[in-house]
Every structure is written in structure tokens, then in C-alpha cells.
Amino acid sequence: MESETWQEKAQSFISKLEHAKYGLLFNSGVSAICGILASLPAQSTILVGEDFYSGTRYMMNKHFGERFTYLPIAAGEGHVEKIREVLNSSQNISMVFLESPTNPLLHVYDIKRIAEVCKEHKVLFAVDNTFCTPIFQNPLLLGTNVVVHSATKFLSGHSDVCGGYLGTNDEDLYTKFHSSRERAGNHLEDMPSHLLYEGLQTLKLRVHKQHQTSLQIATYLSSHPKISKVLSVSHSPLHASQSTGFTGMLSFYLNTDDFDKLSVLARDCRLFKFGTSLGGVDSLLDHYGGTMRIFYSKQEQVERGYTDNFFRMSVGCEEAKDLIGDLEQALEKI
Template structure:
């Protein structure tokens, strides 16, 4: 693992950059420095597994072995900490690897309370892997925080939420949940993938850990698989770094470079994603073939007031059902799309469409999906940054007259 001196050196670098930057500046400069030997404006891709030592155990700038720390990954991790206003960022080989690291903070007999409307991969990790190790999971609706209060026990050690949730776009009041967790010493982790730190910063609202599937909006170009954690405190960041180092689920230097490059345009992209999505959500809401539209930017969303209070924009994710309630209609619609691409994932510059019950949430048992409202006619859209009229025309022709 990288030594104490290395951590001190990098902390000094971060501290030099801790000025009161606005977010649009942070995505480019936050936690960053020019490469010291050449003055390179962009961080180089350090394709090395190990680092030379002048004498045994004495490290040069704190780098020893790239599993413990790599300069390219470190630049990304410092950027992540900066844009989320956290103490330490960590970059992983996937979003699920990041979730896995958080759960490894727990011990057998500990309990996790998670939001019920949850990404299928996270649900699978919880119920099919970690439940085998005597970690207990409860899934509750967080639309009313009283439901959380009733479920908390002396064994509750972690609360896990998404907001907005995937795929039903429910919101969770992060500040209210933090007010329940903090006095009891319960860790609060927030999956901020849909919103990104451009829209909401959970650590400022009382969360302890923020998680991202950096594959999505942070990378932004559908060309990398990556995950991220940002810890509120140095102590928690150090505990998570040990898990990362010991388990080895790190992000490689080239992928780190791609995510870091993506973050530089995050503000511009999220503005366009949000602008396009709001207009399309309004269009869908008025279409006779559409049943219900799930988008927090709509005044019809039951938590629209919370959205306007907690989020600085409404994001690029929309889900909707068909007025017929027929699965066949949703499949026919998806097959007719021309500009939207039928594919897994989200958050890239291109618009994607997805059938949750058959794709991203297929790992959730059908009974559970029905209970949550993930119906067989539900479609999820990741609205990209293409021309708005082209996207609207595509939806219109796919829905038909």
C-alpha cells in the first residue's frame, strides 16, 4: 500500500486546490495540478504496475504498486472528492465493485436498510451474495421517512438509498434520512448516479458515502466501465481505501483517464440532458398512448416539491408506461425507435431506451417487480444531448398515430 508520506504529499496537493470554486470550475480544475515534470495540462496515463525505490521501503512521492495508488487514478479520485465536496474519492472497476466495497465495512449479523426501488444489480448483490454472509437486508419505501424509523434496529449499520430511484424515479429526502441515521451512528450511503454532483451533493445533506456508476454520466460517452465512492471523512475514506487495496477492485489508468476527461464536460452535458428530458417528459405526458410518466421535473410528480428543493436540475432519466398496459406495446415502441438506441446502461451523450422488466431489472423476481410497480409495459429512457426536435420526432413516430 502507498505509504504515509505519499498520502501526506497528495493531501497537500488537494489542500492547495481547496478554494471556493464554483462547480463549473471544479469539474475542470478541482483537485488537479499540471504534471510537475513536463507541465502537461492533462494528467498522463501512467501505464505502470510498480514504481522504483531508491532504498527499501522509502517511496518516491508515495507510489509503490499501482493496486495501492496510481497517479492517473489518483487524479481522478481527487477530482471525485472535489466535485462531491468529500474528504476522499476512490475509483473502482465498476459501480458494483464500489457497492461491494461499502458492504465489506459490515460484519456478520449487521443489517442494511435499502430503498425498495433499487437498481437490479445492486439488489442482486445484496440478496444473492452478501445475504450468504449473514448480512441482513430490509427493503422499504423512503417516500415517508417514518417507515425508516420503524425499521431501524440495534443491528442496523447501513442505510442505502438511490435518489432518484431506478427505474421509478422516486425521490428520497436525503437530509431527513441523515437526521435519522447520524444520531444512531448508522452509515448513510447514497447512489448518486442518476443525479450526479451537478444536480445534488448528498454529502452536503448529511450522507457519509456517495456512490456512482461512473460508467454513466461521469464518464458520459458509453466507452468505459467504472465505479466511484466519495467519503465524507478521511477516516472513512481510509477504511474504504484499505478494502479497495486488499480486494483489488481498482480502476485501470486508461479508464481513469477517460472518466476524468468525461468529468470536464459534466456541467454542459447535464444541462442539455435535463433540458431535453423535461420537454420530452411533458410531450409524453400529453400523448394518448402513454399511461404514466415518471419524471421529477413534472409538476404531476408526487415529490416535485422535494425535487425543486433538493435538486438543482431534474436530470435526463424518464420512465413511462402505456395507457393500454400491454407489454406488447412497449416492445413494439422500442423496436421502432431510430434515434434512441435500445440498449442497457444510461448517461451517455446518445439517447438510450430500455425495458426494465426484461433488461436492467430482470434479476428482481417478478413478484417483487409487480409489488414495486415495475410493470411489463414500463419503458426507461436515458435522454441524450442530440437535437431536441429529432428526439421528439423519434418518440412520436415510435408511438404511432
């Protein structure tokens, strides 16, 4: 009997967690999303979130900009009815693609109700579940056609793998995605598949620890005089209705516009590493607003919520008291 490859083992592991009959590993999360886009009809329209990962946004606009039209849908009150209105008014929508919670503003979409609307209109619905992981949220059980992950993040958990995952219960979709992956050569090689599989063994332990620690840090930041606003899904009734928890993602706004002070906060931390990735055992602090200066004008930053004083935090597996102490000493210097 032929033994499973590491890729097959890792695919099967994630698929069981996501309740997916079919799963595919790619060499990055963006490659996995490309696998979906390549299967859609050209010149169609895709509904996307107003806030989502900048790498996905860049890929869609740069490499698929002439193939598709993108229509952003904001989260918040009435977003399900807005999607229904758009689908009612257009026959050219091929897919609704959303993150929930979103990166980096942590907006939440009503996955179950949107899935019902998409089913009524026979429109593909895909959700990027990277932030919640299958430990806390299962989009396929809520009615989506496809679930997407950047396996680079929480699934691997050690910042040593670049990978992506697609899961579905539709055999026809699986066949299309598999064909797209093989034509592009975007499968995940054996060594990163092995590392991913090893990381998956501790996924549940890691994300529960990150969940609890992020709650304590959110409470601390919310009462700090130098923090003007904390973004977290911990108080979202909608998130609680479709998820059993959340991983260690927080965002916040510092109470100053002094860019010199803003730019040194992350570097003044000792436990928090200054970096743009997320989901690993090491806590990371990203000066997201500073990075977005490269991509957006000042006005666009304000409109999107990515102002200079905006930071994104990925909580790792260190002790909460140590991380809070690290933030305290760094904030004292501002």
C-alpha cells in the same frame, strides 16, 4: 515532483464536485458498493430502498445475502419516520443505503432528514448519487457519510468506461474503503481513468442539456394518448428542496398490455438506441418491464411497478425536437 496518475486526477475531480475530502475510484459502481459492504460487521442489517438498481440488488442478495439482512424502506409519505422507528427498535442496523432519485421509478428520499436520524443513531448513511450527479445534488453537504457513483454513467458520459466512485469526509471510512479496494484489486486502471477524466470535462454541459431536453420530452409524453403515466422528478417539491436539477432520466408506462407491440417500440425508434445502460450522450430506451420478466413473477412485477408496459429512458445530447419526432413516429406504429 511526482506527477498525478489519471486515477488520482479523476478521483480528485469528482471529489471536488462532491465536496468530499477523500475519494476512491473502483472498476465499477457495484465494486464501489462492495467496498462499503465489506467494511460492515457481519450479520448486521442494512436498510435499503424498495426500488433500486437491479445490479446492486442482485449483488447484495447473491454475494452478501448470508452476511447481511436487508430491510426495504419505501419512499413516499412518512418514510423518514419509518426509518426512525426501525432504528429505534433495533441495535443491529449498520447502514442505510439509498438511491435518490431511484432507478428506475424515480422515487425521492429526504436525504437531509434521514442523515439527521442516522447521525442520532450513529448509523452509516450512504447515497447513490448516480442519477443526479454532483452538478445537481451533493449528498455529503446534506449530511450523508458516503456518496456513491456508477462512473460508467453520467460521469464518463460516453458509454466507454466502466467505473465506480466512493466519496467521504471521514478518514476512518476512507481507510476501510481503501483497504477493501486494494485487497479485492478493484481499483480503476489507467486507461479507463484517463477516459473518465476526459469525460468529466464536459459533465456540466452534458447534464444541463439532458435536463432541459428531458423536460420537453416529459411534457410531450404526458399528453400523448398512448402513454398512461410518466415518471419524472420535475414536479417533486422534495427533490427541488435538495437538488438544483436532474439529469435526463424518465420512465413511462405505455397504454397497452400487448407484449408484441411493447417489445417493438424501442426497436422502431431511429435516434433512441435500444439498450439497458444510461447517462451517455446517446439517448437510450429500455423496455425495462420486458427485461424484468426474467427476474420476477407476474405478481412481483405488478407489486414492484415493473409491469410489461414499463419503459426507462435515458435522454442524451441530441436535440429535443428530433427525439420527440423519433418517439412520435415509433408510437404511431403501435
